[in-house]
Amino acid sequence: MKKLVSSAVVAGLLVGGFAMSALAAGGGSGPNTYRGVRQIGAVVMNPYKVAPLTALIRSAGYTLTDVKVTVKAKKDGVDISYNVSNQKVLQHGGIPVWGLYPDYVNEVAVSYKKNGEAVSETYKIYAPAIGLYGSGTGQKQILPDATITKDNPKYHKNIYLMNHLSSILPNAAQVTWNNPVGGALEWDYESYVWMVDGKGDIRWYLKTDEFRDPNHIMKKGNMMGFDQTADGDLIWGQSQVMNRYDLMGRKIFQRELPKSYIDFSHHMEETSKGTFLLRVASSDYKRKDGKNVRTVRDVIVELDTNGNVVDEWKIMDILDPYRDVNLLALDQGAVCLNVDATKAGQTANKEDLEDDHAPWGDVAGVGAGRNWAHINSVNYDANDDSIILSVRNQSAIVKITRDKKVKWILASKEGWTGDLATKVLKPIDANGKAIDCGESGSKCPGYESDKGGFDYTWTQHTAYKVNEKSKGSKVHVSVFDNGDSRGMEQPALINMKYSRAVEYVVDEKNMTVQQVWEYGKNRGFEWYSPITSVTEYNPKFDTMFVYSATAGLGDVKAFRAGKAALTPFLEEIKYGTQEVEFEMKFINSNTIGYRALPIDINKAFNSK
Known part of the structure; x- marks a missing residue:
């Protein structure tokens, strides 16, 4: 069986692009290796098809616990950090990544225990530009x-x-x-x-x-x-x-x-x-x-x-x-x-x-x-x-x-x-x-005064x-x-x-x-x-x-x-x-x- 590409090589690849994990021929039963990145599985962008600035790092069959995720800030930005419960890892089949910057290569730090062994690693994940419905005319940008x-x-x-x-x-x-x-x-x-x-x-x-x-x-x-x-x-x-x-x-x-x-x-x-x-x-x-x-x-x-x-x-x-x-x-x-x-x-x-x-x-x-x-x-x-x-x-x-x-x-x-x-x-x-x-009853004393006064709400x-x-x-x-x-x-x-x-x-x-x-x-x-x-x-x-x-x-x-x-x-x-x-x-x-x-x-x- 052919050797897998070393983890050191995989670590330098952009997760949003070509994940070049090696595959083995495996004979008639098909490939018998796993297409993964770093120590666990593949990264799937927008796993549920409706939230493009999310990603999922698959568990690759390992038991993952004590998960923490930090999407690192871009220049003049702010980190987003959160813990992931063990139940949520099971629910999603891996580590949910939330809060990616659009049209940007995001640096994502994750820490977890893999079958009880502590792991810390960093991914680089490209998230695509915002794609929403536009008018085609008279519109300069989609979101304000x-x-x-x-x-x-x-x-x-x-x-x-x-x-x-x-x-x-x-x-x-x-x-x-x-x-x-x-x-x-x-x-x-x-x-x-x-x-x-x-x-x-x-x-x-x-x-x-x-x-x-x-x-x-x-x-x-x-x-x-x-x-x-x-x-x-x-x-x-x-x-x-x-x-x-x-x-x-x-x-x-x-x-x-x-x-x-x-x-x-x-x-x-x-x-x-x-x-x-x-x-x-x-x-x-x-x-x-x-x-x-x-x-x-x-x-x-x-x-x-x-x-x-x-x-x-x-x-x-x-x-x-x-x-x-x-x-x-x-x-x-x-x-x-x-x-x-x-x-x-x-x-x-x-x-x-x-x-x-x-x-x-x-x-x-x-x-x-x-x-x-x-x-x-x-x-x-x-x-x-x-x-x-x-x-x-x-x-x-x-x-x-x-x-x-x-x-x-x-x-x-x-x-x-x-x-x-x-x-x-x-x-x-x-x-x-x-x-x-x-x-x-519609106009109370001071209702239009800059100094305050009781008023009702209107529409x-x-x-x-x-x-x-x-x-x-x-x-x-x-x-x-x-x-x-x-x-x-x-x-x-x-x-x-x-x-x-x-x-x-x-x-x-x-x-x-x-x-x-x-x-x-x-x-x-x-x-x-x-x-x-x-x-x-x-x-x-x-x-x-x-x-x-x-x-x-x-x-x-x-x-x-x-x-x-x-x-x-x-x-x-x-x-x-x-x-x-x-x-x-x-x-x-x-x-x-x-x-x-x-x-x-x-x-x-x-x-x-």
Whole structure:
């Protein structure tokens, strides 16, 4: 039998190129040697086909334990280091490598025990350039550049998942559900999902063309609602399906929604019970007038780990789908991601919203079958087995119990009637004194003052309970207050608009609400995000993590004319203060920012 090439020769080869391990003839039974590199097996790039900046060093049949991986920093970059549990080694059949720089020869240091013997070695792995869907015209690059505008070394090793969308690409198609009528499937944009480190370098991306197919009804729709589970996996939805994959790209499940539901978008999360909450719509809803419709973004469904329905909340039966005061105040040029420059600054009238005039489907209007609610987040509160909703088109944050009762409403009192009016929280100041917000309740003292003052949220996103700060009947809630329709009106000038990250304390016993923190008002129009975005408490650093995802889109006409640029801001803000400890700005992009979230790498590779 011929001798194998020496390990010293193999050690000098690039793993991404020609792995020149020798093969022996082996006779009729075929080769009887192993194609490997260094002391164990071959290196496989993108082993699960959907995450090109990952690799797998195969175990070659050895028992590998105590594995540690470090992807070395390039110049001015940062190392990514993580331990790999023995179970994860068995799961992947070797050592998972995560966080490779694209279009770069990466130096990867690994240490492990091979059949109990300690080994340390270094690989050089070339990862290819980023390959994602492009428009072919009017586009300078696929993903935006991240620039650090407020640096802080303690955040350099952080990983942030970015989720953007684009409506201008030729595979961003529009489809209408025709039976019965309505629905929101036409909301079908090209999706971009990637991760950057705290130095702004791209270290992972999802090959979205493996998920989206404009010619397949079940593979259309926006990829949205990304979240990390307790054991480190990624979950998200895409119109008619829900997904769970690990960070290496291994599929755990990909399921169609149960037949009662359609048109997932915005939010999916794992509860503390191990179930999943998804914001969906009804596939066949009978209105009181006898019409059957597909509804729009107004149903919450809870599923178990096998995709079985546990419970549902039909919000059109719980809230008032005919409350129109906020719908009449919306800027029709930026109704969430349905951006229409021809309607910038315009508001609707009652006839536009009423049943005899408004079309069915993904349009602002009253009644089930139209976008009266536009719920963009659902957050589980284990303390009383309830859900907290951000109801964007009502400018309302609402808590609903398991028995489908409204517990409280954080919103202007304007337009709420009957029993719902009794659920509206009363604002108080720091001394517990009631705040008089006038006859309408929409304009509280100081709500537009640079010095602060109580205000509600307007067309907000991501209403999340801050579990670490909540106690007893005092519930802390973080929200991104986008700011459109502030005070139930449009301002005289578009550049008077602003957004805020804000935190409230809801006293569920006394039915009051106190604003305890806000950020962003002083940054004005530059920081204003008319749609999307997120505010979420980050317990790792005791900060508020904020992503103003569509900063620069406020002047819709200027943006569509190419005279304005999207420049989203990502911040880590010291809790309870105005101190920005870290800020990253995204430039050179024609994609629309949706959300971002911190990712825990060790949780992904250390869990069983």
